[in-house]
Amino acid sequence: MEAARTRVGVRSRRRVLTWRRRRQLAGLLFVLPALACTTLFFLIPLGLDFWMSLNQWPLLGDHTFVGIQNYAQAIHDSGFLGSVGLTLLYTLVVTPALLFLAFVLALLVQGTDLASRFFRTLYFLPVPVGLATASYLFVWLVQPNVGPIIRGLELVRVLHQPPPVWLATTIPALAVVIGMVVWKVTGLQMILLMSGMQSIPGSLHEAATVDGAGWWRRFVHITLPLLRPTLALVLVFSIAGSLLAFDQFYIITAGGPSNSTLTSVYWIYRTSFVSFHLGYGAALSILMMLALGAVSALQLLLIRQSAELS
Amino acid sequence: MTAARPGLPRAAWWAACVAFGALFVFPLYLTVAQSLKAPAEAAASPPTLFPHQLSIQNYLNLNGQGGSLSIGEHVLNSLLVALGTAVGTAILATLAGYGFARLRFPGSGLLFLAMLAAFMIPFQAVITPLYVVLQAIGLSNSLVGLTLVYITFQLPFGLFLMRNSFAALPSDLEESAQLDGCSIVSTLWRVMLPLAVPGVVTTALFSFFTSWNEFFAALILITDQSRFTLPVTLSILQTGQLGTIDWGVLEAGVVLSAVPCLVLFLLLQRYYVGGLLSGAVK
Numbered sequence: 021m022e023a024a025r026t027r028v029g030v031r032s033r034r035r036v037l038t039w040r041r042r043r044q045l046a047g048l049l050f051v052l053p054a055l056a057c058t059t060l061f062f063l064i065p066l067g068l069d070f071w072m073s074l075n076q077w078p079l080l081g082d083h084t085f086v087g088i089q090n091y092a093q094a095i096h097d098s099g100f101l102g103s104v105g106l107t108l109l110y111t112l113v114v115t116p117a118l119l120f121l122a123f124v125l126a127l128l129v130q131g132t133d134l135a136s137r138f139f140r141t142l143y144f145l146p147v148p149v150g151l152a153t154a155s156y157l158f159v160w161l162v163q164p165n166v167g168p169i170i171r172g173l174e175l176v177r178v179l180h181q182p183p184p185v186w187l188a189t190t191i192p193a194l195a196v197v198i199g200m201v202v203w204k205v206t207g208l209q210m211i212l213l214m215s216g217m218q219s220i221p222g223s224l225h226e227a228a229t230v231d232g233a234g235w236w237r238r239f240v241h242i243t244l245p246l247l248r249p250t251l252a253l254v255l256v257f258s259i260a261g262s263l264l265a266f267d268q269f270y271i272i273t274a275g276g277p278s279n280s281t282l283t284s285v286y287w288i289y290r291t292s293f294v295s296f297h298l299g300y301g302a303a304l305s306i307l308m309m310l311a312l313g314a315v316s317a318l319q320l321l322l323i324r325q326s327a328e329l330s
Numbered sequence: 331m332t333a334a335r336p337g338l339p340r341a342a343w344w345a346a347c348v349a350f351g352a353l354f355v356f357p358l359y360l361t362v363a364q365s366l367k368a369p370a371e372a373a374a375s376p377p378t379l380f381p382h383q384l385s386i387q388n389y390l391n392l393n394g395q396g397g398s399l400s401i402g403e404h405v406l407n408s409l410l411v412a413l414g415t416a417v418g419t420a421i422l423a424t425l426a427g428y429g430f431a432r433l434r435f436p437g438s439g440l441l442f443l444a445m446l447a448a449f450m451i452p453f454q455a456v457i458t459p460l461y462v463v464l465q466a467i468g469l470s471n472s473l474v475g476l477t478l479v480y481i482t483f484q485l486p487f488g489l490f491l492m493r494n495s496f497a498a499l500p501s502d503l504e505e506s507a508q509l510d511g512c513s514i515v516s517t518l519w520r521v522m523l524p525l526a527v528p529g530v531v532t533t534a535l536f537s538f539f540t541s542w543n544e545f546f547a548a549l550i551l552i553t554d555q556s557r558f559t560l561p562v563t564l565s566i567l568q569t570g571q572l573g574t575i576d577w578g579v580l581e582a583g584v585v586l587s588a589v590p591c592l593v594l595f596l597l598l599q600r601y602y603v604g605g606l607l608s609g610a611v612k
Contacts, residue, residue, distance in 0.1 A: 046514045047433025051441065054426035054485055058445055060467075061460065061482035066451070068459035077462075128347060135347070141599070142351040145358060148595035148602070149588045150543025152561040156568060156584050157361050160577050165375035168360050174376075203357065208606070215607050264454050267545045271565065285454050285546075292458045293550055301458045309455040316450050 069302050069309075077299035090303035099279075100304060103287035110283065111262035114198050118258055119251075121202060122209035130214045140214070144207035151204065155271035158200040162186050190280040193273045197281070200268060205261075209254050216250030217243060256319035260312060284308055358588075365389065365582040372578025388582040392567075399566065400556075405586070407473060408542055408560040414477040415541035416534040419484040423533050424526070426485075427492025428518050432504065442493065446486050453483045457550055464551060471553045479551065480541040488533040491608060495529030496522060532605035535598055539591060560587045 073090055077083040094100055125143055129136040146154060161169045164183035173179040186192035220243065228238045266285040269275060275282040275290075282290070288308065292301030338346070364372055368385040371378060392401040429435075430442045453460070460479065461470065469475030499522060507521040508514075523530070545561045552558055555566070564583045568575060595602055 044435035050429030152545035
């Protein structure tokens with residue numbers, strides 16, 4: 021009896037051990053396909069990026085090691101520096117514009133009633149449409165003579181004949197791109213902000229109302245502080261997205277007029293895939309990666325800080 | 331909830347909401363209307379507000395003058411890449427998510443974090459070496475190569491979502507399944523996966539949207555015109571013939587690439603918004 025029990029105990033312990041081993045092995049096997057993809061298409065390119073940046077690397081033929089020459093060149097490349105400036109300007113305008121409009125919309129339609137839900141869906145409709153697709157749409161909207169926006173503005177006598185060619189001048193061309201992005205992305209930020217607002221307990225607002233606080237005071241003292249983590253998140257999404265802008269500029273302005281609307285990613289694209297200076301393009305990519313890394317680090321810092329505050 | 335709403339009178343609230351609604355929907359309406367005009371009307375100046383005569387000629391003309399472009403082929407390219415990315419990401423993320431959540435092995439936590447780190451580095455930053463790698467393994471200018479690249483860059487989101495989906499399920503479910511003699515694979519397939527369906531749908535949906543709409547990598551990694559996906563194909567239409575652009579045809583192309591997204595979004599709204607929020611809460 022005693023012996024039998026021990027034997028059963030030993031056997032089950034051994035079974036537990038092998039069972040655990042088998043689960044670990046299965047875990048590794050399950051992760052393997054994803055790991056293979058990540059290694060081949062992300063980790064190896066990432067490593068190669070550094071190596072290429074230290075070489076002169078043409079599309080065809082052999083590459084030659086040049087050390088940090090590509091980086092030295094980047095610091096004095098006025099075209100690249102100009103593209104960085106334009107990207108920052110674009111980010112600086114688009115970010116507050118998006119945030120402000122998204123905030124207003126989120127406040128308007130945060131209710132759970134049918135009308136709020138309906139309008140929310142309307143404002144969100146451009147979000148699933150692709151950025152490239154929306155760009156092709158806006159190129160047409162702002163055409164002189166055939167585009168409905170110019171025509172509409174003529175009808176309400178904001179514009180006069182002959183119609184302006186917005187895409188032929190830097191600032192209006194930039195404004196068209198920004199208008200398109202606001203149209204397409206505001207709904208997304210609205211949903212994120214709204215879910216942040218809805219997670220604020222209603223009892224807080226009720227208690228403040230009982231204490232005689234009006235809408236504005238409740239907004240400043242309850243909504244805004246408790247929304248800080250969401251705000252930080254939305255801001256960082258928007259900044260990172262703007263710093264990587266490419267599609268909308270490629271399609272709407274093609275970098276023009278006379279190369280005045282080239283973003284950093286656009287500049288890297290031209291360096292690597294139009295002039296085929298792949299090594300130099302890799303060096304510029306690495307500089308961009310570092311800049312984005314700094315933004316991400318700042319993001320984490322901000323979120324942690326605001327989490328501690330609330 | 332309404333306590334946080336600004337103290338607007340009901341009528342002002344409606345007016346504001348309708349005005350914003352018009353602003354967001356009007357461009358979509360205009361492009362659909364433009365695509366349905368007869369070619370002469372689509373090129374008319376000033377533009378008309380609605381089609382005076384409905385016509386699908388613009389859609390037929392997507393094939394270009396004299397069949398220089400075969401739009402069906404490009405739709406098929408996009409569809410294959412998008413479906414391949416959706417299915418591929420869902421499978422890889424489900425397997426790895428289950429592994430990371432339930433079948434921990436030494437170092438699995440660290441590996442999970444490392445794989446999520448790909449979230450931090452956008453693929454615009456590695457596109458130059460990626461091009462070289464694809465060339466070296468014979469996958470440049472290939473839709474399979476493009477699909478694999480898309481899967482890789484959708485993986486962090488899918489992994490995060492699927493790991494959390496599986497980690498949220500009670501562990502006695504799994505234990506009782508194994509006591510009943512289920513193998514690890516059949517436990518995942520029969521017991522755990524049916525409960526993680528929302529996560530799988532969200533992963534597949536986002537992968538589909540992203541790859542259907544993706545422009546940058548498709549522009550660079552595919553050089554053969556017959557293999558272009560839809561967004562890149564539209565840039566050929568935009569360039570136009572002899573410097574003139576057929577705006578009716580271009581907007582027909584816009585509608586063609588926007589409609590699948592809008593339909594999928596309206597059908598699966600719950601998963602879409604849920605996925606956005608879970609991605610953001612990260």
